[in-house]
Amino acid sequence: MTSLRTDSLIDRLAAGVAPVRPLPAPELRALMALATIVATAALAVAWFGDFAELRNRYSGRETHLALEMAAILATAAIAIVAAFFVSIPGRSKRWIAAPIPFFAGWLLVTGLGCYGNLGRGGGVEWELGESLHCLAFIVATSAALAPLLVWRLACARPIDPLPVALLAGLGVAASSAFVLQFFHPFTVTFIDLAVHLTAILVVVGTVGLLNRHTLVRA
């Protein structure tokens, strides 16, 4: 009985098959998405970024700045590339864990920077102060970048949308944190780091929770 239904299903599907254009390779689609995000972020930074303040803040700690920026950028880029790979059936599941080392490296480098500030007499500041602006910045910038990325990912109609959405959330949150570096008017403290982390979790959680509505499930 079931075989008959399966045969009938095959005949119906085959009769109504329309030509489709195969999706480009995931690495190519990821590159196109990254290029759009980089172009948007570069324009915003060129217009509004405070490079003098950035140089002043990291004066004598250029290596630390380069490491921190590289770790954030790598987290964003790897998470976005991984999201495109995971959205295609049959690609390696290892992509899900790919951004974790870079994310850990980012937290480690920033944490060491906060610790270094203590040594330079920065003292321990446990007040939120301007940190809430950072949270608002990361969430708002992510909200602006996420629809574009999610729209590109939705073209693949992922069979398991949750990991795709979580990786996309991490990608846009890290991109926003990278842009924030150019607008951050003060040295990062431990409380800032905690707020940045909270903002990232908020973005990743929100994109993850919305996965069934934003990514058309196959």
Add this chain to the structure above:
Amino acid sequence: MTSNRWHEHGDRWGELLAAAQRGDSEAYRDFLRAIIPFVRGIARRRCWSEQLSEDVVQDVLLTVHRVRHTYQPGRPVEPWLAAIVVRRSIDAIRKRGRIGAKEVFNELAYETFADPGANEPLDGDAPRTLARMTRGLSQGQQEAIELVKIQELTLAEASVISGQSIASLKVNVHRAMKKLRLNLSKDPPA
């Protein structure tokens, strides 16, 4: 069947699926028929029930139809297809678990009369009743009723099979139900 043998089939499947992406319906029919044993093999290993694994096979066919644009010609088909089967098997097991946690099957609940014979449907009665009730429905409405109400497919699945949009299916089901109620009230069974 060994993995080498699947690999031999894989090249042929890749050609058929690439042709299906160009709209070749014969190649697509051959592809879907050829993959059934492979799909069934994985589904049976994952699902404990014969019926559940057959449901997974049909769900996989619908999924393959929806995501056929994600296959890159020239790449092996088996990992692409196996990932779909594994995912759909997990979905089916979870769905069965959710339903099993909330619903209980009670065979006696369907009995309405004390006399066991009275509960048996009359031979050929159901098709006649159905034919009488569906009289006057348009082809689109009949198709919508058959897929959504009789075969109990989801709107998305019915949309893939019928080629109607989800909105059209909803409208057709609504109008068909209205007509069926009217036909039933006008023409009571003898």
